[in-house]
Amino acid sequence: MRSWLSRWRRRRATAPAAPPWIDGLDAQDEAARAEDREAARQIARAMHGHALPPAGLERRATAATHAARRRRPDELAEAIEGLPYPWALRLAERLAARPGLDRAGLGETARRVVLETPGRDAALAALALLSLAPSPADVDLLERAARSAVGAPAAARVAGALPGDAGRSALLAVIRRAEGVGRALAIEERLRSRPPGDDAALLLELTAGIDDPLDRAWAAVPLLEAIDPDALLANRPDLAEALARAVESTARGGWHGGPGPGLGRLPGSQRAALCLLRGEVEAALRTRVARAVVEAHPAAAGEVLRLADQVLAAAD
Numbered sequence: 001m002r003s004w005l006s007r008w009r010r011r012r013a014t015a016p017a018a019p020p021w022i023d024g025l026d027a028q029d030e031a032a033r034a035e036d037r038e039a040a041r042q043i044a045r046a047m048h049g050h051a052l053p054p055a056g057l058e059r060r061a062t063a064a065t066h067a068a069r070r071r072r073p074d075e076l077a078e079a080i081e082g083l084p085y086p087w088a089l090r091l092a093e094r095l096a097a098r099p100g101l102d103r104a105g106l107g108e109t110a111r112r113v114v115l116e117t118p119g120r121d122a123a124l125a126a127l128a129l130l131s132l133a134p135s136p137a138d139v140d141l142l143e144r145a146a147r148s149a150v151g152a153p154a155a156a157r158v159a160g161a162l163p164g165d166a167g168r169s170a171l172l173a174v175i176r177r178a179e180g181v182g183r184a185l186a187i188e189e190r191l192r193s194r195p196p197g198d199d200a201a202l203l204l205e206l207t208a209g210i211d212d213p214l215d216r217a218w219a220a221v222p223l224l225e226a227i228d229p230d231a232l233l234a235n236r237p238d239l240a241e242a243l244a245r246a247v248e249s250t251a252r253g254g255w256h257g258g259p260g261p262g263l264g265r266l267p268g269s270q271r272a273a274l275c276l277l278r279g280e281v282e283a284a285l286r287t288r289v290a291r292a293v294v295e296a297h298p299a300a301a302g303e304v305l306r307l308a309d310q311v312l313a314a315a316d
Contacts, residue, residue, distance in 0.1 A: 085128060156190055
């Protein structure tokens with residue numbers, strides 16, 4: 001028995017370590033990508049909820065502070081082990097408020113954890129901490145993380161912490177690299193960190209390119225609240241289709257699975273719908289928008305509903 005145990009322990013000690021999570025993203029099969037997308041949706045719902053933080057967050061903050069000072073990625077990985085991404089953001093908030101935090105050490109150590117850890121949760125938590133000390137040199141790393149639906153919003157948060165044009169460029173690189181719900185959540189993160197500004201048209205086009213309407217809504221809801229649709233279409237009439245796709249995705253809210261309360265209670269979505277219902281757009285596009293308005297949950301009311309009813313009556 002002792003001989004067998006000795007051989008087993010030697011094999012375990014010499015077994016190759018699991019590859020880093022970030023290195024395996026391109027090799028994911030469809031089942032793994034589907035699980036990744038569902039995990040992203042769960043994280044998004046958790047971040048919009050009101051759950052209490054887990055116990056021991058202050059202890060983790062102390063451990064992370066020491067790991068940063070000593071440049072010990074193994075200690076940092078232990079400090080964030082098992083910490084879901086939404087609470088890793090809370091941990092980052094606590095660390096940011098600590099006087100004397102070695103931000104350079106935290107950035108260096110968190111970066112190594114992202115590059116080396118085989119665990120997805122640990123990599124995401126390390127990205128949350130990296131947002132306290134990002135570097136323009138991290139853009140390649142962030143684009144790699146954006147290949148994952150759960151990694152994309154975490155990468156966007158790091159990019160958004162970069163100042164000025166560097167942050168703007170990094171955010172757009174992450175959003176372009178992301179797909180599906182990952183792109184939607186990266187756009188939502190982009191809008192959290194700064195207004196759309198000159199990127200409004202591009203963000204609308206990238207939002208419209210998300211196939212699943214419920215995934216698209218994670219980007220469309222905050223984007224439509226932040227843009228002026230009339231000014232946008234006045235300069236770019238070709239964006240009418242993209243704007244309509246954004247409006248359609250916001251029609252279903254709450255119990256229908258979409259984020260936010262739905263078009264009936266979203267002023268930005270209603271402004272966009274009115275813009276298209278009143279504007280010089282193709283009849284088929286106007287009909288699609290009208291149908292989204294009358295089928296919205298919760299129900300729309302007032303001028304937008306009156307115009308939608310008129311459009312549908314004329315189309316019959």
